Amino acid sequence: MTSTPLSGTAGGLRLTLDGVSLGRPGAPVLTGLDLDVTPGEILTVVGPSGCGKSTLLRTLAGLLPPLDGSVTQDGTRLHGPGAERSLVFQEDALLPWRTVRGNVELPLAIAGTSRAERRAHAERWLDRVGLTGRGTAWPHRLSGGQRQRVQLARALAARPRALLMDEPFGALDARTRAQMQDLLVDVLTGTGATVLFVTHDVDEALFLGDRVALIGAGRLLDVSTVPHPRDRSARTRPETAALRRDILDSLST
Amino acid sequence: MTSPSDTTTPPARTAEADVPDRAPRSDEPESRTPKSRGTESKSRAPNSRTPAARYALRALSLLVALGLWQVLTAYDVAVWLRFGQFPTVTDVASAFGARLTGGGPYWQDLADSLTRIVTGFLLAAVLGVATGTALARSRVAADVLGPLVEVLRPVPAIALVPVAILLFPSNEQGIVFITCAAAFFPVTVATRHAVRALNPVWEEAVRTLGGGRSRLLFSVLLPGALPGVLGGLSTGVGVSWICVISAEMISGEYGVGYRTWQDYTVVDYPGVFVGMVTIGLLGWLTSTAVEVLGRRLTRWLPRTEGAARA
Numbered sequence: 001m002t003s004t005p006l007s008g009t010a011g012g013l014r015l016t017l018d019g020v021s022l023g024r025p026g027a028p029v030l031t032g033l034d035l036d037v038t039p040g041e042i043l044t045v046v047g048p049s050g051c052g053k054s055t056l057l058r059t060l061a062g063l064l065p066p067l068d069g070s071v072t073q074d075g076t077r078l079h080g081p082g083a084e085r086s087l088v089f090q091e092d093a094l095l096p097w098r099t100v101r102g103n104v105e106l107p108l109a110i111a112g113t114s115r116a117e118r119r120a121h122a123e124r125w126l127d128r129v130g131l132t133g134r135g136t137a138w139p140h141r142l143s144g145g146q147r148q149r150v151q152l153a154r155a156l157a158a159r160p161r162a163l164l165m166d167e168p169f170g171a172l173d174a175r176t177r178a179q180m181q182d183l184l185v186d187v188l189t190g191t192g193a194t195v196l197f198v199t200h201d202v203d204e205a206l207f208l209g210d211r212v213a214l215i216g217a218g219r220l221l222d223v224s225t226v227p228h229p230r231d232r233s234a235r236t237r238p239e240t241a242a243l244r245r246d247i248l249d250s251l252s253t
Numbered sequence: 254m255t256s257p258s259d260t261t262t263p264p265a266r267t268a269e270a271d272v273p274d275r276a277p278r279s280d281e282p283e284s285r286t287p288k289s290r291g292t293e294s295k296s297r298a299p300n301s302r303t304p305a306a307r308y309a310l311r312a313l314s315l316l317v318a319l320g321l322w323q324v325l326t327a328y329d330v331a332v333w334l335r336f337g338q339f340p341t342v343t344d345v346a347s348a349f350g351a352r353l354t355g356g357g358p359y360w361q362d363l364a365d366s367l368t369r370i371v372t373g374f375l376l377a378a379v380l381g382v383a384t385g386t387a388l389a390r391s392r393v394a395a396d397v398l399g400p401l402v403e404v405l406r407p408v409p410a411i412a413l414v415p416v417a418i419l420l421f422p423s424n425e426q427g428i429v430f431i432t433c434a435a436a437f438f439p440v441t442v443a444t445r446h447a448v449r450a451l452n453p454v455w456e457e458a459v460r461t462l463g464g465g466r467s468r469l470l471f472s473v474l475l476p477g478a479l480p481g482v483l484g485g486l487s488t489g490v491g492v493s494w495i496c497v498i499s500a501e502m503i504s505g506e507y508g509v510g511y512r513t514w515q516d517y518t519v520v521d522y523p524g525v526f527v528g529m530v531t532i533g534l535l536g537w538l539t540s541t542a543v544e545v546l547g548r549r550l551t552r553w554l555p556r557t558e559g560a561a562r563a
Contacts, residue, residue, distance in 0.1 A: 061461050083463025093458040097476040097553040106472070107462040140555040158462065 012039035012194030013073045013084065013162040015060055020069035022055045028067055029055050033220050035213065037162075042188075042195040042229070044209030046202055048251060051215045053198040057166045060196060061087040073162070083107060086160040088151050090167040094139040100150050101126065101135030107158035125153040128187055145176040149183065156187060162194040170199070181207060185230050202247050206240060207232065214250055221250055340523040348523035349530065358512070363531065365508040369425070370497045370539065373432025374490055381437045381489070382482060385444025386474060402441060410435035410496045414503050428500045428508075435496035436489030443485025447478035480554060483547035490543050494536045509535070 015037040023029035029052035037043050047053050058064040059071060062081035071078045073085070081087075086107070094103045101122045108118035126135050129149040139147055148168055155163055169177045181204065188195065199205050205212045210229050214221040224243055228234030235241075302310070319342050324330075326341040340348075352359040384402065387394035410431050417427030455473050464472065501510030513528030 061457075063457055063460065081457075081460040081463070085461065087457070087461040089454055089458065091454055093454045095455055095458070095472065095476070096555075097479070097551075098472075099553075106459070106464075110459075110463045110468055138553045138555075140553075154462070164461075 011161065011192045012041070013037075014039050014075070015162060015194060015196070016070075016072045016075075017056075017060075017066075018070045018072070020059070020071060021067040022052060022059050022064070023067060025067060029218060030215065030220075031068075031218055033069070035220060035223070037194055037196060039194055040192050041210045042197060042208055043211050043213055043223075044205035045196065045198045045213045045215060046200065046205045046247065046251070047215035049200060052218070053200075053215055054166050056215070057087065057164050057196060057198050060162075061085055061164050063087075083111060083158055084160050085162040085164060086155040086158070088148075088155045088163065088165040088168045090170050092139070092144070092147050092151075094147055094150055094154070096139050098139075099135065100131065100137050100139060100142065103139065103150055104135075104153045104157050107154060111158050122153075122157060125157050126150075129153045129183060145172050145180065148172065148180060152180075152184065152187065156191065156193075159191070160193060162196070163188075163191075165195065165197045167199055168197075169204070170201075177201075177204070184208070202244055202251070203235070205247075206235075206244055212243075212247065214247055216251060338522065340526055344523045345526040345530070348521075349527045352524075352527055362507055362509050362512045363535070366497060366501065366510065367535065369428050369501075369508065370432055370490075370493050373429045373497065374436050374493045374539075376429070377433045377436035377440055377489055377493070378486060380433070381440025381485065382444050382475070384437075385441040385482075385485075386448050386470070386478070388441070389445045389448035390474070402438070406438045406442070410492070411499045411503075414500060417500075418504065424504050424506055428497060428505060431500045432493045432497045435492040436486075439488040439492065440482065440485040443488070444478055444482050447481025448474055450481065451477045479547075480551050483543070483551070486543050486547070487540060490539050491536070494532065494539070498532055 015035075017033050017035045020033040021028045021031045022033065029050075033056070045053050045056065055064065059066055060078075062078050062085065094100075095106070098106065101119070104122035104125050105118045108121055113121070123135060126132060129152055131146060131149055131153070134142070134146070139150065142150065151168065169180045172180060185208070195208075197205070197208055199208075206226055207230060209226050211223055211225050213223045224246070227239040227243065228237065323342040325336045326339045329337040331337055384394075384398060388399060388402065389395075413431050413434055414427070417430050421427040421430060451474065455477060456469060459469055459473050497508070498510035498513070501508035502514040505511035509528055509531050513525055513532070516522075516524030516528060
């Protein structure tokens with residue numbers, strides 16, 4: 001694998017769920033789910049806690065087989081996890097016995113990149129997420145926000161075609177969270193990766209997403225197109241405010 | 254050991270700035286505030302000493318014990334406990350000196366015992382980590398090996414002497430077998446628990462990055478279980494010593510345990526004590542080696558400053 005450019009040109013994956021039921025055997029949390037995530041889009045998923053957002057993401061990651069229906073990527077059925085779909089966790093999922101750089105190098109090592117190359121590549125990714133010079137630190141020396149930056153770098157280092165994010169900024173304070181959203185938008189440019197971003201924060205969903213999927217009561221309630229994605233000033237525009245009100249209304253019922 | 258800062262820092266700062274991993278609420282560049290020297294020296298905790306003072310205290314502790322021993326034995330004290338037949342410290346010291354300078358036999362015994370314990374213990378470490386990991390991760394292994402391990406575990410390794418005599422062509426191999434059996438169970442059990450207790454998110458992270466089974470084993474299971482495994486290794490090296498010495502006493506040809514028992518049978522009590530001191534020092538040496546190695550391998554563990562130095 002050649003890794004000179006940070007961003008790949010492989011393009012995003014199309015992820016399709018067709019009549020899917022998810023959850024533990026005997027206790028489905030989501031049923032009759034039809035969803036088509038188009039290549040390269042950012043689809044945000046909102047819903048109350050416990051509605052099955054994370055279950056949906058774990059299924060797409062390949063960690064959890066669907067109970068029913070079919071889950072496909074570019075038309076072929078999913079079989080377990082794969083490097084082309086990387087998952088960013090809400091909790092700290094860095095390996096504490098690897099340095100910051102060691103964590104970012106991990107997917108490259110798995111892909112068989114040479115030692116020198118993965119080191120240089122990881123350093124560039126750390127620069128990109130604003131952690132220049134922290135490569136040799138142990139993860140526990142970093143703050144929560146910094147660790148999520150490392151997770152982001154690790155998830156993107158091997159140029160996945162889909163990025164699955166499970167409330168990655170959920171545990172951060174408001175200011176850090178906004179910084180991380182901007183950082184995410186920045187690092188995604190040029191990757192072409194399809195992004196599925198789960199959050200319980202409607203504003204976050206409306207800022208990041210091209211489309212917003214709304215989940216509640218064990219099913220997919222609605223998928224709406226966001227009028228002005230990734231535009232902070234759009235928050236006050238009437239069409240965004242209307243969509244925001246609609247979503248909040250659906251969530252509260 | 255409590256560090257000076259623990260007792261003198263205001264609680265508010267300790268909670269926020271010094272422990273970023275406990276308070277993951279800020280994206281600020283990490284701010285490890287330097288310890289405020291002023292307050293530290295002013296209200297110094299009574300148990301915070303310089304390293305030199307602590308080593309002096311440790312040496313003093315040993316010296317006082319030796320002094321007490323000397324007094325009790327030199328004056329043949331007999332207050333219910335009888336020290337009349339007991340060799341004095343000076344007797345033991347001169348016997349020790351004679352052995353150390355006496356060339357061959359003492360060093361031969363030392364080398365024999367060390368070879369046996371290192372061989373047995375290393376075998377036990379490898380087998381124990383492998384078995385413990387298999388027990389924790391594979392249902393087949395848990396069903397096939399689990400009952401065997403549970404049934405054999407309560408049998409004291411030294412009770413395996415008859416088995417060793419029946420099984421192995423030479424005493425040497427039998428002793429290594431017993432030493433290995435002694436350390437095997439603590440290592441196995443510690444590994445099994447440590448592997449089971451791993452945070453599943455690490456495994457899921459590596460799997461979603463495309464990692465396969467061997468990657469999981471070497472990048473997640475083994476390094477993640479290491480802190481727990483080290484506990485088993487420490488216990489293991491201790492029981493290994495007990496068993497290598499006992500086995501040498503029963504069936505050995507040479508070795509510190511054999512020599513100690515020989516000295517006893519010829520009523521050379523200072524010699525017996527030389528053996529005991531030797532065993533004590535060797536045990537201390539090997540457990541320190543395990544400890545130091547363990548600390549080097551787990552530098553990544555979050556530690557409070559000061560707690561790392563024992």
